Amino acid sequence: MRTILFVCTGNTCRSPLAEGIARDLVDSGRVEGLESSQVLFASAGISAAEGMPPSAETVDALRERGIEIGSRSIQLTGDMVREADLVLVMTSGHLESIRRHFDLAQDELDKVRLVDPAGDVNDPIGMGSDVYRQTADVLERAIPGRLRELLA
Secondary structure (H helix, E strand, O other), rough: OEEEEEOOOOOOOHHHHHHHHHHHHHHHOOOOOOOOEEEEEEEEEEEOOOOOOOOOOHHHHHHHOOOOOOOOEOOOHHHHHHHHHHEEOOOOHHHHHHHEEEEEEEEHHHOOOOOOOOOOOOOOOOOOOHHHHHHHHHHHHHHHHHHOOOOO
Protein backbone atom coordinates (compact mmCIF):
# COMPACT_ATOMS: atom_id res chain seq x y z
CA MET A 1 0.00 0.00 0.00
CA ARG A 2 1.22 3.48 -0.86
CA THR A 3 0.65 6.49 1.38
CA ILE A 4 -0.05 9.97 0.08
CA LEU A 5 0.15 12.76 2.62
CA PHE A 6 -1.38 16.18 2.00
CA VAL A 7 0.06 19.07 4.01
CA CYS A 8 -1.16 22.60 4.69
CA THR A 9 -0.82 24.95 7.65
CA GLY A 10 -3.53 24.05 10.16
CA ASN A 11 -4.96 20.86 8.65
CA THR A 12 -8.52 22.19 8.75
CA CYS A 13 -9.01 23.57 5.22
CA ARG A 14 -6.81 22.73 2.24
CA SER A 15 -5.28 19.41 3.25
CA PRO A 16 -8.60 17.86 4.37
CA LEU A 17 -10.13 19.12 1.10
CA ALA A 18 -7.30 17.47 -0.84
CA GLU A 19 -7.51 14.25 1.17
CA GLY A 20 -11.26 13.92 0.59
CA ILE A 21 -11.04 14.82 -3.10
CA ALA A 22 -8.14 12.41 -3.71
CA ARG A 23 -9.93 9.55 -1.98
CA ASP A 24 -13.07 10.24 -4.02
CA LEU A 25 -11.13 10.45 -7.30
CA VAL A 26 -9.61 7.02 -6.68
CA ASP A 27 -12.76 5.44 -5.22
CA SER A 28 -14.80 6.56 -8.24
CA GLY A 29 -12.21 5.26 -10.73
CA ARG A 30 -11.27 8.69 -12.07
CA VAL A 31 -7.54 7.99 -11.72
CA GLU A 32 -6.96 5.18 -14.17
CA GLY A 33 -4.67 2.44 -12.89
CA LEU A 34 -5.00 3.28 -9.19
CA GLU A 35 -7.32 1.25 -6.96
CA SER A 36 -8.60 2.23 -3.50
CA SER A 37 -6.92 -0.84 -2.01
CA GLN A 38 -3.52 0.39 -3.26
CA VAL A 39 -3.39 3.78 -1.56
CA LEU A 40 -3.88 5.38 1.84
CA PHE A 41 -4.63 9.10 1.97
CA ALA A 42 -3.79 11.22 5.00
CA SER A 43 -3.33 14.88 5.86
CA ALA A 44 -1.48 16.95 8.43
CA GLY A 45 -0.57 20.54 9.19
CA ILE A 46 2.73 22.34 9.62
CA SER A 47 1.24 24.32 12.54
CA ALA A 48 -1.82 22.25 13.39
CA ALA A 49 -3.60 22.33 16.72
CA GLU A 50 -4.27 18.66 17.38
CA GLY A 51 -7.85 17.39 17.20
CA MET A 52 -9.58 20.27 15.43
CA PRO A 53 -12.39 19.36 13.00
CA PRO A 54 -12.30 20.51 9.39
CA SER A 55 -13.77 23.98 8.93
CA ALA A 56 -17.49 24.15 8.19
CA GLU A 57 -16.70 25.55 4.73
CA THR A 58 -14.40 22.59 4.04
CA VAL A 59 -17.11 20.13 5.06
CA ASP A 60 -19.65 21.98 2.90
CA ALA A 61 -17.37 22.14 -0.16
CA LEU A 62 -16.78 18.39 0.10
CA ARG A 63 -20.46 17.56 0.73
CA GLU A 64 -21.38 19.50 -2.42
CA ARG A 65 -19.21 16.94 -4.24
CA GLY A 66 -20.81 14.03 -2.40
CA ILE A 67 -17.74 13.53 -0.17
CA GLU A 68 -17.88 13.00 3.58
CA ILE A 69 -14.81 13.48 5.77
CA GLY A 70 -14.44 12.90 9.47
CA SER A 71 -10.78 13.69 10.01
CA ARG A 72 -9.31 15.71 12.86
CA SER A 73 -6.25 17.91 12.56
CA ILE A 74 -2.83 16.49 13.35
CA GLN A 75 0.62 18.04 13.56
CA LEU A 76 3.06 17.06 10.81
CA THR A 77 6.11 15.10 11.96
CA GLY A 78 9.32 14.11 10.22
CA ASP A 79 8.33 10.46 10.57
CA MET A 80 5.13 11.12 8.66
CA VAL A 81 7.15 12.59 5.79
CA ARG A 82 9.64 9.70 5.88
CA GLU A 83 6.92 7.05 5.82
CA ALA A 84 4.82 8.57 3.03
CA ASP A 85 5.40 7.62 -0.58
CA LEU A 86 4.38 11.09 -1.76
CA VAL A 87 3.93 14.31 0.23
CA LEU A 88 1.88 16.99 -1.49
CA VAL A 89 2.09 20.45 0.04
CA MET A 90 -0.08 23.46 -0.71
CA THR A 91 2.61 26.15 -0.96
CA SER A 92 6.30 26.63 -1.54
CA GLY A 93 6.39 27.92 2.05
CA HIS A 94 5.22 24.52 3.30
CA LEU A 95 7.91 22.86 1.22
CA GLU A 96 10.56 25.16 2.69
CA SER A 97 9.24 24.61 6.22
CA ILE A 98 9.58 20.83 5.83
CA ARG A 99 13.13 21.28 4.53
CA ARG A 100 14.09 23.52 7.47
CA HIS A 101 12.39 21.74 10.36
CA PHE A 102 12.95 18.07 9.69
CA ASP A 103 16.17 16.15 9.35
CA LEU A 104 15.40 14.42 6.05
CA ALA A 105 17.62 12.65 3.56
CA GLN A 106 17.61 13.94 -0.02
CA ASP A 107 15.45 11.04 -1.26
CA GLU A 108 12.90 11.88 1.45
CA LEU A 109 12.88 15.54 0.39
CA ASP A 110 12.52 14.55 -3.26
CA LYS A 111 9.08 13.09 -2.63
CA VAL A 112 7.78 16.39 -1.19
CA ARG A 113 6.12 18.38 -3.97
CA LEU A 114 3.59 21.10 -4.57
CA VAL A 115 0.14 19.60 -5.03
CA ASP A 116 -0.41 21.99 -7.96
CA PRO A 117 2.58 22.16 -10.30
CA ALA A 118 1.27 25.55 -11.47
CA GLY A 119 1.96 27.12 -8.06
CA ASP A 120 0.69 27.70 -4.56
CA VAL A 121 -2.85 26.81 -3.46
CA ASN A 122 -3.77 29.79 -1.30
CA ASP A 123 -5.41 29.41 2.09
CA PRO A 124 -9.18 30.01 1.88
CA ILE A 125 -9.62 30.48 5.65
CA GLY A 126 -11.98 33.33 6.42
CA MET A 127 -12.68 33.96 2.72
CA GLY A 128 -16.18 32.47 2.46
CA SER A 129 -17.74 29.45 0.82
CA ASP A 130 -17.11 30.51 -2.78
CA VAL A 131 -13.34 30.62 -2.19
CA TYR A 132 -13.47 27.15 -0.60
CA ARG A 133 -15.30 25.86 -3.69
CA GLN A 134 -12.67 27.47 -5.93
CA THR A 135 -9.91 25.89 -3.84
CA ALA A 136 -11.61 22.50 -4.16
CA ASP A 137 -11.80 23.02 -7.95
CA VAL A 138 -8.06 23.74 -8.12
CA LEU A 139 -7.30 20.63 -6.08
CA GLU A 140 -9.63 18.48 -8.15
CA ARG A 141 -7.79 19.54 -11.31
CA ALA A 142 -4.28 19.12 -9.88
CA ILE A 143 -4.51 15.91 -7.86
CA PRO A 144 -5.08 13.34 -10.63
CA GLY A 145 -1.78 14.20 -12.31
CA ARG A 146 0.08 13.97 -9.03
CA LEU A 147 -1.53 10.60 -8.27
CA ARG A 148 -0.52 9.30 -11.68
CA GLU A 149 3.11 10.01 -10.71
CA LEU A 150 2.81 7.06 -8.33
CA LEU A 151 2.19 4.82 -11.31
CA ALA A 152 5.16 6.06 -13.35
